[in-house]
Amino acid sequence: MVKNSNRRKYCFGSQKCIYMDTCSFDFNELNEEVLKRYPSHSDQVFSILFVDKYAQDQSFSELNSDESFKVMLDMYEQEKEITIYVATNKNLGTSNTQQRKKSSRMKIQTRFPNVIAFRIAMNHHAITNEFSYHIEKSDFDRFTARCEHEECPWRIHASLLEDKVTFEVRKLVEKHTCTRSNMGGNKHATQAWIASVVTDKLKSDGNVAVGELRKWLMKKYNVNIPYHKVFRGKEQAYSEMYGKWEDSFLQMDEFKEELQKRNPGSVVDIDSEIINEKKCFKRFFISLAACSKGFLAGCRPYISLDACHLKVCRSNDNHAEVKYKGKRWEVILDERKCSCRVWQVKGLPCVHAAAFIAFIRESWEKYVDPYFTIQKFKDAYAFEVATMPGRDQWMHLETVEMMHPPVFKRPAGRPRKNRIVPADESKKRRKCKKCGGLGHLQKTCKNPPVESSNLGETSTTKRF
Template identity: 30%
Template sequence: MEQQLFKLKVKFGGYFKKVKNSTRLKYYFGRQKSWLVDVDCYCYKDLYDDIVHTFNLKLEETIKIWSVIRHLMPKSYMILDTDQKLMSLFEEYKDLKECFIFVTKETNIIQLSQSILGSQDQIETCRSTATAIEEIREDEVRENQRYNENEHLATIGIDTLATAIENNDFVGVNDETLSQEEQETDTEIYGSESSYHSIYNSDSDDDDENIIEYEGETYEMDIVDPNMAVGTKYTSREQFKVALSQYAILNEFAVRVLKSEPGRMTVSCKDEACNWRLHASLLCDGHTFQVKKLKEPHTCSSINKCGNKMATQFWIYDRIIGWLRKEGDLSPIELKRRLLQFYHLELPYHRVWRGKELAMSMIHGNWADSFERMEDFKEELLRRNPGSVVKLKLDVVDDKHYFHRFFICLQACSTGFLAGCRPFIGLDGCHLKGKFRGVMMAATSLDGNNGLFPVAFGIAESENSDSWTWFLEALKESIQTPEGLVLVSDRQKGLEEAVQHIYPQAEHRKCMRHLYKNFQTKFPGDWLKIKVWGAARAYTKVQHDDIINQIKEASLEAFKYLNAENIGLWSRSQFGITAKCSYITNNLSESFNAWISEARHRPVLDLLDVVRQKIMVKMEARRRMAARWKGNLVPVVMKYVRDISLKLGDYNVYRTSDYRAEVIETNGRHEVILNEQRCSCRLWEVSGIPCVHAAAFICSMRGANLENYVSEYFTVAKYKTAYALEIGPLPDKVQWIKVDIGYKVLPPKLSLRPPGRPKKKRIRGTDENTSKKMHKCLREMVQEEECHVQEAHMQCS
């Protein structure tokens, strides 16, 4: 399994102190070290040991480890003292893959003053040695002062401070060196959700020693199991309410709000017979909430099985967002089951569904807002991938611009297809699962190793003649019309008409699996199934016609169905010989749909970006894989060639010249012409790989190499050509260039949803096995009846 690396930026040797005339805290002095850890095998003990080892701590020294609760506003701090809290921290900063950790020592928490720092001359010396640092905000970047990046002090005190000044080794920034405006500036750890890069951009190569300021007091807040004892402090009223909800849920009771004012809050147990009661109020700093009174214990029974109302959709969102980030789209039923397992809560389905909607919006962004950046996304793709074809189609109604369709064909894909792949393209569409529905259309091909090679993809409102015509027009603009182009489809709505209009000269094959599915509904039976598939796999017209005549004798209607004019090409005996592909199904398109299935529930912009990224990563992985190959042929074909060369004992070769021969086997005789790469069985011509008859002839020749008679489409050189170009990586959305188009792209107008409850499961085909479950009692009755029947047969015999 690939390691999931996470960067820990640990600040040590300093302390938190209030800024003068403010409730803000500022981390003074200390130094910072960073290291990478594997989140899958890193625990709290490892973190503690690393800190002790890195900063050379003594056994008698006591430390506390702190982190910032990222998504809780106003900012709050959590002490790290368990594995569970450390895992929660990794989950919170999963998108950034880095976070700050603060370590405080009880021996060095001192109140610095003018007398401790020394004389004014010493203070000026500190100022002169400071270099610029950057304070990061969501809306601005301010330059501040930065201490020397070569500082290595571990413990800060009066003596060590004087030594640092004498050695011109600055270890902290005095708040007196900052202006009034800078002192009031709040600093946040901020990063975009889709970037793995650090947001600290500095002129220096080493940004490991930034001084970070935070506002408010620092209190220990356990978000998993909060404490409600008298004297417990919370940084705000909102944090207190979050902790109260979690506390009530864990203790399986509900609260009734008796008083709720900005400065105080009194609650009691909802059960009137219970004496539990709590009162908290605001402290004089105007921010901190403290528990003042608590009357215990609880005397009521659990209400969690009755849908505890303390578990609001916002509480549910906070619990499940980590699961959704890690595992993708989980159903509300699965989330409901997990909440019952971990919190003993029996919650209503719709409340869980609303909580999931909140979490998905937080993870992937707002659905409607995703359409506003489509023009920016288009321009960014073209700028990073010159030569690509990217199209955005809008519907204009009453001067409003609604999203309609989007098409992407990256230059690396189009060039790779034309230079390194067979002229074979599968066309298919899959339904999207998001709020605005629609379909994703895709054109996919095969590389020499029979791997999926995406050529183009896009989004449209539905599958119809107009949408497929628009998609194929854009595809033709990207790849033109390669010689011997083959298109294979599942006979989607409107696709056949679109192909005839845009690619009239192309060979349009029909997927045999879908054709037989329709055939089976009218003509069931195993005998017909064997014959129809045999006719599809036949390479020669003689074999095909022989099987079709057998079907005609058995069922004239089935014969007429298979020979209808609109059925298209479905047998290998009808295939051309340029594309060198003998596929009779459109499984490559089905593979593409399954490959992107996890992203089909995302907003449109994220969906397109995820598919682009998956293609980029896949092409790079195959480029590296091909660099390790040794032979001339790709592994799949190499294995086939070796296999057929070992089974030639039953074939007799009668040569008429150096290039022509008769090859006789048990069931017949075939003509092989080497210089034309042709055999009367047609397998070599259609597939591009020598058949067993050609292999027998080639291996009978002295010095002949079977690999030299394989089509160049299956060579390693051709494979490398297909993946030679790179797809340009994109920065985060916040760094995209905003295009002023003069209007706002709105979400597409929703079509009416079909009546009835939406189906959650895929409808099984007629050729697929259906699993049926029998009730236990009925199953026992059937088994008992079968036993009686067997006993009766035994008695008769």
């Protein structure tokens, strides 16, 4: 939401933008705006959430009244924009941080959407309460476990309901007589559990490094998890949020049609190859109409001027011969020409013309192409790029051939670690302090010593 603002805001995917006046806007108006932008089915219920930035742990608070709406405005009084989250009853229970905190405590008749959600909740319950459990029976119909310490009375049993999907806790002995056993690690910190607890953090903080996620998990849950397991959990969380990487190639044709539909004149070319009788993605080319038109309207290649030794042999006000590296170049200012042809091609005076202009002390602006002016810069960005909607709003195409992910082939030999140095790049060479030669050090030098004055040393003062 953008408070007290009339400016335009770019929103992509399934994001929307709502403008509001904090003096007159209330919760009912916000709820109506959300319903307009997110049309729902009759069996769905929307929940509006915002991030509580004062909470010690990252958590969401629900907007359900004018009082909570005022609390949010007071919390974000200094910010011009507020990010709110709209969740349905289908995904609220699995993505909300507060819901996870509630599910960390097991109770009889607690229900879960499926057996996988129950197992993740069990792991979360064990980690937050710092104990380990032993599974006696686990399948898609029932789950029975006891505390890892046999003398501890803690027990749990859950099974399917009549709908053959929902899991419910039927029996539970909550009391623990054993000692807490986390000690910085827990075998129940699985990849699926990591994905479930880092999802909200990735949504609110963006792309968080794996090392930072490890520290965050250690600080919040007191579990020391290996780096690669956190990496895989992070990748699983991204797959659950945005879909699998392999599945994205199935919508390449739909992406192409939607992009060309919303940006007429754009060029989108998808190249594929047949590998093992499968159509595999190879590469694609995108040229947005706004970019190509802007390039033609206001862009031109640029060349920089470097320092050089030039000698101007002036003949008249507009014509001169410039001597450089033993060659003579003819420069004509009125026609913006030089015999080297760089000025005509690039639009900027070449080094020969620059030397002549500096020699006669003329203004540079009259000899520079108009493409380098501010107006041309504005013309290059005058065209708009249309926004892309969410994938659920793309055109649906019945493709005959399925697009598969690209096949990566590892090249032979050990991978390179050093970059390929260009042939024209000067290489740094060490200078010997003993003889003044290049390519070796004083320690391995076998040449006779040379006076320091011959080495060009002006001072023997050491720097500390």
